[in-house]
Amino acid sequence: MTNKNHLSEAFKQTKHQIVGHGRRDIQTLKEALKDIDGQQESDMYGTGKIIDDFQTKMARFLGKEAAVFFPSGTMAQQIALRIWCDRKGLKKVAYHPLCHLEIHEEDGLKELHHIEPILLADKNRVIQLEDVVGMKEEVSCLLLELPQREIGGQLPDYKTLVSISTYCREKGIKLHLDGARLFEVLPYYQKTAAEICELFDSVYVSFYKGIGGLAGAILAGDESFTNESKVWKRRHGGDLISLYPYIISADYYFEQRLHKMNQYYQESIELASLFNQCHSVSTIPSEPVSNMFHVHFDGSKEKVEAILIDIYQKTGIGLTGNLREVNKKESYYEVSIGDRYADVPKEELKKVFDVLDKSMRAIS
Template structure:
């Protein structure tokens, strides 16, 4: 099939190598995770049992919290954390970024299910800063910070500013919750352990299917009494399945397998971003990544970029993305570095990007 008729998604699927992620989400992800296990071991049962409790203890220690609870989704975990803080203070109002997952991807679950009002801090194209927090006029129960801020390229504030925000919130009785879906991926940039970062927050959520690469699942961590209350809300939300073990076992397996590679992913992300920024009409956000994830912006609309990328995939056997999202100035995709990057032949990757640069330069001069 020629590049003129092959869609970007089809060309991506046919590429021998892909630069991002930990590989396709296939059944073998679970098979690999349970291959070494005794098939006669007991599963968890409605939130109880050694399978779930041992992993919860492990994550509580990693995150430096008294207790942790495994949830089937971060959406459920975070809504519950915010509900608990609102109930305890008696103020059903929280604050977060305008592009928070809760605001743009959850069909207003926090508002519809829990009747919690939201205060949107900062402009959508920048991070929440200390002055945004100190300048709030509304009383809130909890402030949610997302680290990194995914929708604006995975940007991060200076750690000193996080410390200042944390201190301000504690002085004024505002609980601080961390949307740490990609918490492990930011530890190389901050040069802090997960526990050191989490010490600034009252509750913390982390994901196990992003950089870790498990099937699904999340951990919510905090003080023991708060976590005990979260278990009640988990049951109310229908999150206590009779068995969550496929998610738990894959989360634990891939955490143990990949947690020591976050520094490598970070360095590789910086390497790839530097190569992309040398191409005409391409810029990354951030210019120098602060985690394994960044956004790649093209100065041309999708209709112009897609056929060029599709041809590059076919010529060099390297796929970068199966999609492009339109922006006001062109188009963009998100890149997250994982195990796949080190399988890509670096000389071929550089040749592909050199070709892409020439094609985009030609487009710019026409």
């Protein structure tokens, strides 16, 4: 058995886990369906009351004319960029070097749509106005991810968003929002979703991350854009005969958790502070700007895994089941705060960080 499996198994056996909403099991769907009339008619091939009502609800929430439910964000975002490229007659888009489309989708944008990405900014920081102004090539669309997951969930400030939006509109560049975690950043910006989305021509949001639904995404924009996206959705095979398990769970957990986003945000700040008090441990960002951040250890993956397993066995509290190697002397993992953090007794949590601090000092 590998060390990774040892860590994962030890994490699963703890009494408390501090990240996420809970296990992704069948109960997630059963909970969402418990009050639904079993005789209610399902959606069929992208039409019907269930899907229509949810799309209308999300369009209003995001401040857009219309919205379309997709089975995946990967499908939704590739389609959004394809539409903007076709309309301008230029198959070039710009985004961050660690954008999801660039590193997690097996070159789907390039292979399926023959769209060339222009990578902006250093990979360790967010895109700024000067990066956009300084582009050497013309593009049809610029994608911004809020927050930028792969660098700890960092965010540009609101003034920067406004300046980038203004510049893109002046230059005829469409601005697309990868808002997979849009709900989670609203407390930091102190803005409504509609106020943020007003800056963008098209918007994607996810329903299985901070919201904790089964799967699925919304793509929103003006009616001509969303109508065109429905055609591409059919072409991609996204019109399953019924999507209601995803839609119902998305709607249910949206109502259950949207109002908790500020709680998760404040708890992430609290947790990051505890990590930053430990020897040879730091977080990126040092103070989180959403419910997520990265924890970095000045220690090899092998040594830190052994420390974490020891902590789990001594305290019954799990921090993560997945540690990643940066190099031979450094490792890290990603934190995403949800419902479970509030259930961890604070005195017990303090013991975790006492042990972590002592253990990190011992290997330094």
